[in-house]
Amino acid sequence: MSFPDLLPQFSGWIGGVRGKLIADYSIAKVVWFRVGGPAQLYFEPADEADLAYFLKNLPADIRVTVIGLGSNLLIRDGGIDGVVIKLPAKAFGGVEVLDGNRVRAGAGLPDVKIATAAAKAGIDGLSFMRGIPGAVGGALYMNAGCYGTETKERVVSLRGVTREGEIIELSNTDMAYEYRKSNGPKGVVFTSAVFEGVAGDSDEILAKMRAITEQRESTQPTNTRTGGSTFKNPDGYSAWKLVDEAGCRALRIGDAQVSEMHTNFLINLDAASAFDIETLGETVRAKVREKHGIDLVWEIRRMGHFADGREVREFLDGDVFAGVK
Template sequence: MNAPGAGSGGAGALPPMPPVRGKLTPHAPLDKLVWFKSGGPADWLFEPADLDDLTTFLAHLPEDTPVMAIGLGSNLIIRDGGVPGVVVRLGKAFSTVEVRRDHVLECGGGAPGILVASTARDAGIAGLEFLRGIPGTVGGFVRMNGGAYGREVADILIDCDVVLPDGNCVNIPKADLEYSYRHSRLPEGAIVVAARFQGTPGDPAVIGAEMDRIAAEREASQPLRSKTGGSTFKNPAGKKAWQLVDEAGCRGLAIGGAQVSAKHANFLINTGEATSADIEGLGEEVRRRVAEKTGVSLEWEIKRVGRP
C-alpha cells in the first residue's frame, strides 16, 4: 500500500512514498499491541516485509518524522493521545534465531526472548537462560540492556545491526553501546533488526531445568495473567524498588482503573478499563509517596511514549 500524500489532510500525513511490500496503516490502534491494553493510535503503523522494505521506507521519510519501534509491548505505556510519526513493528521476517559457530546465536530484532532461550537450550548453548524471564523481543532488550535473574544483555551481546531513522543500516559492537543498568547509548529512533549473542557449551537438560525454574519463579511472584507492563521502576543502587513501594504503603493503591499489584508491588496493572493516564498517574503518585517516605526518587523502567 502507498502512503498518502501530504495533501491528504490531517496531522501526521506523509509525503508521496514509494510502494511498500509490508503493511502501512494510518491512525492504527496500538492498545491491542501493548500488555496494558490502553493508549491511543499511531499516526502510522508500518509492518515491513523485510529489511530492504524497512530501509527503503525510512530513507524516504522526511527527516523530522518521529520513528519508534515496538516489540511485544510489555514494557510500554502508550499515552492516550497516541504516538506521532511512524511506529514500526517487526514481524516474522525479523523473528528468526539461528545457531552459528562457537556457541553464537544470531537473532532477528523481533525474536521473543523465550524463542532465543529455547533455541539455545536445544543447541546445548548455556548462558542465555535468563532471556526466558524477559517478556520482550531482542530489539527491546538490546536497547534497554534487559536483564533478569542476575544476568543482563551486556553479558552476552557481541554486536547488533541497527537501522537508523534515515534508513542506513549499521553494525554497532557492544562496546559502543556503553551499557549501564537498563540503559544504552543506542540512538533515538534506531531500530535493532539483528543481534548476535555469545553463549557457552552446556547440557540441554541442565539448561532446560534452569529455564523451568525461572518460569516457575515468575509465575509465583509476578501478576503475569493481568494487564501489566512488567517491572515499573528501576532498582535503586543497593535497594529493591518493590520494597520501597511497600514501605511507602502503596501495595494495592489504585487510581481509576489502574492499581499497584497486590502480588508484586513493582508492577502496575490495568484492572479493566484503565486509561494510560490512570496508569502513568498512579506511577507518579507512587514515586511521590516513595520519595516522601524514604527520600529515594524512583526512576521509571517502563517506557512512556506519545501525546498525553
C-alpha cells in the first residue's frame, strides 16, 4: 500500500522538530518478525520535549501508533497510516537507581537492562523482566510478565505525553491493570516509569537472572524471527499445551511456522509475510477451538492494513486447513 506524504501538510511547524522524521518508512526493519508494510510517517523524537512539541502540533485527525522494540508486534503487509512513533534508546533508555529500592527507567530501555541495573544495586523483585523480550514502554502498556510476576506488581508511577502534547504523571491505580492489559488514559505515550522492588543480595539476584536466561534459551526460540508469546493463557490452561494437543507443533504456512521448541511461538523461517504469520495464528486458533472448545486470544499486537486481497479472517470462518503443511 502506498500512502500520501504527510510532511507537506506540516510545513508551518515541522521545522521545530529535532528528531528523525522519515516518510514511507519500511517498518519491517524495526520489528522482530521482520515483516510488514511501510509507516506513512516514522518519528523518533530527540527527547521528551521534542515528543511533546510534535504531538501538540500534530493535527488531531492523524493516527498515532507507538511501538517499542517490536518484539511483540505483527505489522500487516499494507502498512500503517498516520505516524508511527518509536522512542530511541539514546534519548529514552536511561536508568537511575533511587532511594527506597526504586528504579526510574526510560520507556525505550530494554527490559533486561532495568533488571540488570536493579540486581547490581541489590534490588530484588525486578529480575522477572530479564525474561521479557521488549522495552519498558511495552511492558507498561501491556502489563508484561513472566515467571509468576507482572509489571503491575512493581510499577509505582509513570510519566508520559498526551496526544495534546501535555506531560503528565500517572499512578499505578490510574492504569487499571488487568492480565496482559492496561486501561489508562487513551493516547498517552509513556516516556518513563518508577519501579519498586525489595532489598536483596546482588549476587543472588544475578544468579536468579542467569537461571531465567538459561531456562528461556533452553525452552524458547530466542534466536529466531519471532514475536514472543503469541496467545494469552486462558484461565486454568497453558496456551502452548492447548496448541500442542491440537496437533499444531511445527505447523507451517509458507515460511511461517509454529515453533517446534515452544508451541506458543510463531516464527518467520525466512521469507514469511505478515499474511502468512497471521493466517497461521488464526489456523492455530481454529484448531484449538475445534479440539478443546477454547478460543485463544492473541497476545501479540497486530496492527496496520491488510494488503489488497490478503485479508485474514478470524478463525478463518471455518476454512481451517487451507494452505497448511
